[in-house]
Amino acid sequence: MPIAQDMKRWSSLFTSSFLLIAANAFGAEEAKVSGLKFTGSPSCASTSCHGGGTSHNESLIYERKDPHAVSFGILGKGTSLRMAESLGIKGDIAADSRCNVCHAPMQGVSATHLVKDLKPDKGVGCESCHGPAENWLRFHTRPDVNFQQIVATGMRDLNDLYGRANTCVACHLNLDEEIRKAGHPELYFELDGQCIAQPRHYKDVRPSLGPRSWLTGQAAALREVSWKLATKPDEHLVPRWKALVWLLQKTELGVQELPQTGDFSAMQSAADGLARKAALKLWTPEVVEKQLKEYVSLYAEFTDAKADRVVLRRRAEVLVPAIDRLWKEHKKTAQTDAAQFESIFNTLHLLAMEHEDFEPAKFSGMLGKLQLAFAGRAEPTSPVRKPDKVK
Ligand code: HEC
Numbered sequence: 001m002p003i004a005q006d007m008k009r010w011s012s013l014f015t016s017s018f019l020l021i022a023a024n025a026f027g028a029e030e031a032k033v034s035g036l037k038f039t040g041s042p043s044c045a046s047t048s049c050h051g052g053g054t055s056h057n058e059s060l061i062y063e064r065k066d067p068h069a070v071s072f073g074i075l076g077k078g079t080s081l082r083m084a085e086s087l088g089i090k091g092d093i094a095a096d097s098r099c100n101v102c103h104a105p106m107q108g109v110s111a112t113h114l115v116k117d118l119k120p121d122k123g124v125g126c127e128s129c130h131g132p133a134e135n136w137l138r139f140h141t142r143p144d145v146n147f148q149q150i151v152a153t154g155m156r157d158l159n160d161l162y163g164r165a166n167t168c169v170a171c172h173l174n175l176d177e178e179i180r181k182a183g184h185p186e187l188y189f190e191l192d193g194q195c196i197a198q199p200r201h202y203k204d205v206r207p208s209l210g211p212r213s214w215l216t217g218q219a220a221a222l223r224e225v226s227w228k229l230a231t232k233p234d235e236h237l238v239p240r241w242k243a244l245v246w247l248l249q250k251t252e253l254g255v256q257e258l259p260q261t262g263d264f265s266a267m268q269s270a271a272d273g274l275a276r277k278a279a280l281k282l283w284t285p286e287v288v289e290k291q292l293k294e295y296v297s298l299y300a301e302f303t304d305a306k307a308d309r310v311v312l313r314r315r316a317e318v319l320v321p322a323i324d325r326l327w328k329e330h331k332k333t334a335q336t337d338a339a340q341f342e343s344i345f346n347t348l349h350l351l352a353m354e355h356e357d358f359e360p361a362k363f364s365g366m367l368g369k370l371q372l373a374f375a376g377r378a379e380p381t382s383p384v385r386k387p388d389k390v391k
């Protein structure tokens, strides 16, 4: 089939599959919708392709450092065995779709969606993020072919922050209630920080990328949680949903896009619209500063004695990463005393991670201090321990 005709066919298929609002990584379902085939991570890894020297070493970085390359490994460990037992999973855990959709997505793909004789990747492979490669593997390096043409044949456009957020959020946020109850740790999603935490095999130095990526990711998260709640009631998830709505309604785009009240389905489509807009919105240093100022001034919202403590805890969980991502951007141009701001911020972060033991009043006090530091009016503080892990 001539490339142009072929591309038209695939692009129409892709538009239709992207209309499904809920996010998906490339796995069994997507391959079924698109009819595309996977070629496996080793097909990208030859030394003349992505397994070579410093400028084309993506496969080496992935194999040596990226947790996605070994994401199936955890399924053989004690925690997984205990979870499997309580879920009634017998035999190979990696063969069970309840776990392999995220930890070993290629294991759930039928042979008809794999190129001939392919042994499927064990972990989250290149194609789980970049899309099934059968139709573009050979021609994506040709100098006469542009990126949009490659995307039209099935490569996912991860440069588009909306598409990127959809890819990551599919595995990094929603868990079925039964899996959570079986002891799976809770999942948190924040696109900017998680992109930076993934061992980098690409450069992305676009202006104001941090805030853009953060807002796009949180909007995608709200859409996903809304979708989940619209599908099935889950009391545990409602406070997380409320917290995301609260957070996003304090942004300029959020005020425009999100309904003040609304059911989960209405919020789902509004949040999708917000994510699409946020992906394109550039942030000037003034807008970053304004947003940060707004977030650090919210201490009074954590002292309301009538407020639900669980909701307050969930607010803190989303507010801290928001401040973190905005601060990282603001710091590039700011006059604020960074050492002092960061030392207070680290304590705030620890307080937000207390989960069940979360104390709103303490958090509120620390947020108040952060506001003073932001305004350049804080008392000097003693150094604090750095948080172990940024969530
Ligand atoms: C929606 C995607 C998803 C599903 C479904 C899922 N996991 Fe996970 N799981 C993750 C992610 C993402 C992490 C990494 C979390 C982190 O490090 O922040 C993880 C982490 C884990 C961990 C590590 C916990 C730790 O303390 O480090 C174990 C064990 C685990 N998963 C087992 C399972 C088992 C067993 C199943 C099936 C019953 C399962 N997972 C289903 C996405 C998923």
Ligand code: HEC
Binding pocket: 041, 044, 050, 058, 059, 060, 062, 063, 068, 124, 125, 126, 127, 128, 129, 130, 158, 159, 160, 164, 198, 201, 202, 203, 204
């Ligand atoms: C967890 C998701 C994920 C996995 C797994 C993954 N990538 Fe990527 N990759 C990305 C993202 C996100 C980008 C940034 C895309 C952009 O901005 O254009 C990227 C960018 C790239 C780029 C473009 C580099 C550049 O600077 O232009 C190459 C090449 C690449 N990946 C190859 C690979 C290969 C080969 C593998 C498997 C060994 C792989 N990726 C696995 C997410 C992933």
Ligand code: HEC
Binding pocket: 025, 026, 067, 068, 070, 071, 072, 073, 074, 101, 102, 103, 105, 124, 128, 129, 164, 167, 168, 169, 170, 171, 172, 194, 195, 196, 197, 198
């Ligand atoms: C097909 C599912 C899947 C997709 C898509 C995916 N991840 Fe993951 N990711 C996982 C699983 C499972 C783990 C846990 C691996 C482990 O610890 O064994 C993980 C771990 C990680 C970790 C290390 C643990 C943590 O949470 O800090 C980072 C960072 C990460 N992913 C970032 C990303 C980013 C960024 C994207 C999108 C560009 C992405 N992931 C897409 C499944 C996925």
